[in-house]
Amino acid sequence: xxxxxxxxxxxxxxxxxxxxxxxxxxxxxxxxxxxxxxxxxxxxxxxxxxxxxxxxxxxxxxxxxxxxxxxxxxxxxxxxxxxxxxxxxxxxxxxxxxxxxxxxxxxxxxxxxxxxxxxxxxxxxxxxxxxxxxxxxxxxxxxxxxxxxxxxxxxxxxxxxxxxxxxxxxxxxxxxxxxxxxxxxxxxxxxxxxxxxxxxxxxxxxxxxxxxxxxxxxxxxxxxxx
Amino acid sequence: xxxxxxxxxxxxxxxxxxxxxxxxxxxxxxxxxxxxxxxxxxxxxxxxxxxxxxxxxxxxxxxxxxxxxxxxxxxxxxxxxxxxxxxxxxxxxxxxxxxxxxxxxxxxxxxxxxxxxxxxxxxxxxxxxxxxxxxxxxxxxxxxxxxxxxxxxxxxxxxxxxxxxxxxxxxxxxxxxxxxxxxxxxxxxxxxxxxxxxxxxxxxxxxxxxxxxxxxxxxxxxxxxxxxxxxxxxxxxxxxxxxxxxxxxxxxxxxxxxxxxxxxxxxxxxxxxxxxxxxxxxxxxxxxxxxxxxxxxxxxxxxxxxxxxxxxxxxxxxxxxxxxxxxxxxxxxxxxxxxxxxxxxxxxxxxxxxxxxxxxxxxxxxxxxxxxxxxxxxxxxxxxxxxxxxxxxxxxxxxxxxxxxxxxxxxxxxxxxxxxx
Numbered sequence: 001x002x003x004x005x006x007x008x009x010x011x012x013x014x015x016x017x018x019x020x021x022x023x024x025x026x027x028x029x030x031x032x033x034x035x036x037x038x039x040x041x042x043x044x045x046x047x048x049x050x051x052x053x054x055x056x057x058x059x060x061x062x063x064x065x066x067x068x069x070x071x072x073x074x075x076x077x078x079x080x081x082x083x084x085x086x087x088x089x090x091x092x093x094x095x096x097x098x099x100x101x102x103x104x105x106x107x108x109x110x111x112x113x114x115x116x117x118x119x120x121x122x123x124x125x126x127x128x129x130x131x132x133x134x135x136x137x138x139x140x141x142x143x144x145x146x147x148x149x150x151x152x153x154x155x156x157x158x159x160x161x162x163x164x165x166x167x168x169x170x171x172x173x174x175x176x177x178x179x180x181x182x183x184x185x186x187x188x189x190x191x192x193x194x195x196x197x198x199x200x201x202x203x204x205x206x207x208x209x210x211x212x213x214x215x216x217x218x219x220x221x222x223x224x225x226x
Numbered sequence: 227x228x229x230x231x232x233x234x235x236x237x238x239x240x241x242x243x244x245x246x247x248x249x250x251x252x253x254x255x256x257x258x259x260x261x262x263x264x265x266x267x268x269x270x271x272x273x274x275x276x277x278x279x280x281x282x283x284x285x286x287x288x289x290x291x292x293x294x295x296x297x298x299x300x301x302x303x304x305x306x307x308x309x310x311x312x313x314x315x316x317x318x319x320x321x322x323x324x325x326x327x328x329x330x331x332x333x334x335x336x337x338x339x340x341x342x343x344x345x346x347x348x349x350x351x352x353x354x355x356x357x358x359x360x361x362x363x364x365x366x367x368x369x370x371x372x373x374x375x376x377x378x379x380x381x382x383x384x385x386x387x388x389x390x391x392x393x394x395x396x397x398x399x400x401x402x403x404x405x406x407x408x409x410x411x412x413x414x415x416x417x418x419x420x421x422x423x424x425x426x427x428x429x430x431x432x433x434x435x436x437x438x439x440x441x442x443x444x445x446x447x448x449x450x451x452x453x454x455x456x457x458x459x460x461x462x463x464x465x466x467x468x469x470x471x472x473x474x475x476x477x478x479x480x481x482x483x484x485x486x487x488x489x490x491x492x493x494x495x496x497x498x499x500x501x502x503x504x505x506x507x508x509x510x511x512x513x514x515x516x517x518x519x520x521x522x523x524x525x526x527x528x529x530x531x532x533x534x535x536x537x538x539x540x541x542x543x544x545x546x547x548x549x550x551x552x553x554x555x556x557x558x559x560x561x562x563x564x565x566x567x568x569x570x571x572x573x574x575x576x577x578x579x580x581x582x583x584x585x586x587x588x589x590x591x592x593x594x595x596x597x598x599x600x601x602x603x604x605x606x607x608x609x610x611x612x613x614x615x616x617x618x619x620x621x622x623x624x625x626x627x628x629x630x631x632x633x634x635x636x637x638x639x640x641x642x643x644x645x646x647x
Contacts (some may be wrong), residue, residue, distance in 0.1 A: 009449055015456030019463075080448040082493075084505075086548055102452035102486050105459035153524055168462045172483045179521065180554075181490065191528040216472035218462055218479070 001046040003028045006036040006062065006207050007078065008054050012101075016049060020112065023166070028118065033057030040066060040073075041182050046119065052090070054079065067094040074115035078103065082182040083163040098182075104173035106164045112206055113163035129162050131208045143206035153178055154199045161212070161222035170219040196220060230380040234373060241372065245365045249358070256357055260350040261326060265309055268328040271296070271343045274533055279332055285339060293346035295325070298332075298339045305331030305340040314344065386410035390419055397426050397435035402498050441496040444482055446487045451486045458482060484609065493609040494551070495598070498618045503545040506623075511540040511549070512574060515632040519554045519572075526570070531646045534571040540579070542642050544623040551621045555612050556638060563587055563636070582630075582637030596627070 003025050005081040007013040010031060017027035029043075030036035033056035035071050040048070040062065048066070048206065052066050059077065063184070068074055075097075077090040084099035090098050099108060125136035133142040138153050141148045150158065150174045160177050161169065171189040178195075233337045260312040275296070278286045295314075307330040314325050324347040332341045391406040397405055407419040407424050458479050461467075461503045466477070497503065514539060526533055542549075560570045560583035569583040587602055596617035599610040616638070620627045626644035 009453065011453045012449070012456055015453065015460055018460050019456070046574075080445060080452075101448050102455045105456050130296070135229060170459065170462060171478060173459070189647045191525050195524070216463070216467070216469050218472050218476045 002028060003029050003112065004030060004036070004039055004042065004043075004045045006030045006046045006048060006054065006074075007051040008032060008060065009051075012140065015105060019167075021108060025112075031055070033062065040071070041069070041112055044071065044075045046139035047076065047118050049076050049108070049112070050077055050095070052077060052079045060090065063090075063095060074112075074119050076108070076111055076115065078108070104170065104176060106160070106167065106169045106173040107177055108132045109137065110160050110177065113143060121147065126158075127162065129165065130211070132162075132203075134162070136160065141206075143208045145204070146206060148202055148206045150202065152198070154202070157195055157199055160168075161220070164222070166221070166223045168215050168219050168221045173219070217219075228483070229382065230376065233380065234376050237376065238369065238373060239254075245369070249361060251366070252361060253354070253358060257350075257355060260353065261311075261347075263327045264320060264345050264347070264350060265328070268326065268343050268345055270310070271345075272328060272330055273340070275341055275343070276332065277508065279334060284334055285332070285341075293349065294340070295344040298341050301331075301338050301340045304328065307331065311347070312344070319524055323352050324351070327647075336521065339523045383412070386412065387418070390415070390422060390462060395428070396420055399426075399430045400437075405420075437496060437499060438493060441500070444493040444496065447485075447489050447557075448493075451489060454482050455486065462569060475506065488609045488611065491609060491615060495615060497617055498548070498622050502620075503548050503622060506543050506545055509542055509544055509546060509549050512537050512541055514549060515553060515574060515579075518557055522561065529561065529564065530567045531564055532569050534569065536571075536573045538575045540574050540576045540642070542623070542625075548619045548623060552616060552623075552640075554621075555616050556640075559583075559616075560611055577642055579640045579642075580637060582635055584634065585636055586634075587636070590636070592629060595629055 003020055005013050005016050005020075007016065008031050013029050017029060021027045025159075028033050028039065028043075030039050033042065033051055033054045036054070037057075037162060038048075050059045050062060054062075059079075063075060064074065064078075075095045077095045077098045079086060079090070079098070079100060080101045087098045088171075096118075097111050100113060115139065115208075117125075127134040131143050134140070134155075135142070136159075139152075141150050141155065156172065156178060162173070171192050174192050175189060176194050178192075196212060196214075200210065204210060211225065211226050213223070215221055231522060246463050266297050271294075283297050286296075289539045290296065299601075307328075308326050310329070313322050313328050315322055323346040326347055327342060329342050386408045393405050393407055402499040405423060407423060410416060410419070413570040460473065460478075461475055462472075478575060518532075519535065556579075560581050563585045564570065565586055570581070570583045572582075590602050591600070596613050598614045600613065607636045617627050620640055626641045628639045628641065630639065
């Protein structure tokens with residue numbers, strides 16, 4: 001599956017590609033409006049990550065082109081503008097999601113994953129990972145045909161982990177994902193540890209393997225146990 | 227005290243003092259003149275008596291009429307001529323009356339006499355009283371007229387001053403309305419208005435340039451932060467990191483996080499001041515608060531904080547996004563500055579929202595409370611913009627924030643309908 005990153009800030013574009021490459025994604029970059037337009041008209045992408053302010057034009061115009069050509073590419077807008085109006089405009093123009101800078105790559109990963117899932121599974125909303133089976137509609141977890149009760153936050157956390165599997169996820173990124181940007185919670189991330197601990201316990205009790213590995217106090221990694 | 231009240235007071239006191247002194251002087255001078263007049267009459271009487279004695283070589287008969295008494299007393303010694311004022315009792319109605327008296331010696335053949343001529347002062351006193359009465363009334367009228375005139379005149383003269391004062395009082399550099407000063411033909415006021423106009427214009431320009439600067443600056447900072455953060459996100463993916471590298475990375479990560487949060491808050495403050503949240507809706511605050519309480523539930527459980535709520539329906543007009551941020555900030559605050567096993571209480575009514583918490587921190591400085599970057603304790607990890615944000619959001623929504631500290635407990639109250647003024 002191919003992803004197009006339309007972002008004029010080369011360093012940021014490179015980071016995004018580095019993070020999303022591997023797994024099932026192939027990453028292409030466009031640094032200006034013209035290149036992006038060309039690539040969009042020539043190829044099909046599973047997802048387009050789109051900056052709004054670009055040299056040579058606006059990302060919103062690209063979005064209109066995409067919709068006009070009736071392409072079904074998923075689009076995530078990444079922008080430094082975070083006013084509600086900007087978001088509404090972007091989503092109205094046909095974007096699937098809107099992420100404000102600065103964001104965590106894990107957050108972007110989770111959102112790209114969600115969009116591709118939505119496009120690819122078309123109504124079938126079951127997500128599988130090893131012994132885990134997530135019903136995205138009901139927001140339910142089943143392990144080996146046994147339902148496991150998760151709190152809302154635990155469910156979101158698990159989905160976030162699966163979307164960024166095999167990656168180290170920073171505690172800060174988890175905090176922002178679960179509670180949003182403007183929750184001014186002091187540097188104390190102990191409460192995340194509590195959530196992880198609870199989730200881990202429930203998975204183990206349900207008969208799943210231990211997928212969550214802590215990485216030196218920096219964060220956590222969700223993967224199949226070696 | 228108002229300027230012209232003060233002026234009037236001083237003026238009145240000074241006038242009264244001057245009039246008092248003048249009245250006393252007036253009284254004594256009139257009295258002197260009148261007494262002098264009577265003394266002259268007495269001298270005329272003396273001359274007449276002396277003339278009579280010369281001509282007839284005998285004393286005239288003693289006689290007294292209502293206001294004049296003359297009698298003679300034989301004496302052996304020569305008499306000293308003198309004027310004096312005496313009080314005599316009237317034989318008929320036994321009334322005490324003041325008399326002016328002239329005593330002089332007069333001699334007929336071989337016999338020395340003392341002549342006493344007295345004239346009643348009653349008439350003089352009556353005249354004096356009338357004069358005084360008239361002058362007191364005149365003085366009172368003058369004072370009254372002066373006071374009223376001052377009041378009316380000064381009020382009218384100072385009118386432009388008060389109008390300018392009001393205009394300046396309502397001046398806010400953040401609001402885009404030019405100040406209207408009343409035109410006046412008084413030079414001093416014109417000069418003042420011109421100065422005020424120049425100052426307010428300059429402060430507005432400075433404010434605007436500062437605002438544009440801070441907004442642009444924090445906007446520009448977003449991109450580098452985004453890059454640094456993304457690079458750190460990539461770096462931590464490296465399996466080969468040692469523990470000490472990880473720790474270093476984690477501090478860098480936290481610092482970027484802090485910077486990003488700080489920048490976000492500054493940008494938000496600039497936007498609130500920029501009035502970018504004008505879109506106001508009716509918000510059911512109770513529902514919104516209940517959603518937030520659910521979000522925070524786990525945080526509270528984690529810190530073992532007991533939460534006490536008393537929520538009634540409250541509907542307010544404000545921007546949805548700001549409402550979100552306001553509640554987040556208030557609730558985060560109550561958690562962040564709390565201790566494990568502490569308490570939080572939340573009360574919502576149609577008039578106010580109160581959020582209080584236990585804390586080990588001392589009373590906050592009420593003067594500096596809402597200032598940007600105010601940190602009560604040196605080791606504080608927050609960026610010092612939270613309270614400033616709360617205050618700005620409240621102001622932008624027409625609310626008022628109050629802070630209370632009692633029994634080691636902090637409480638913030640948002641009043642939705644603060645009494646006007």
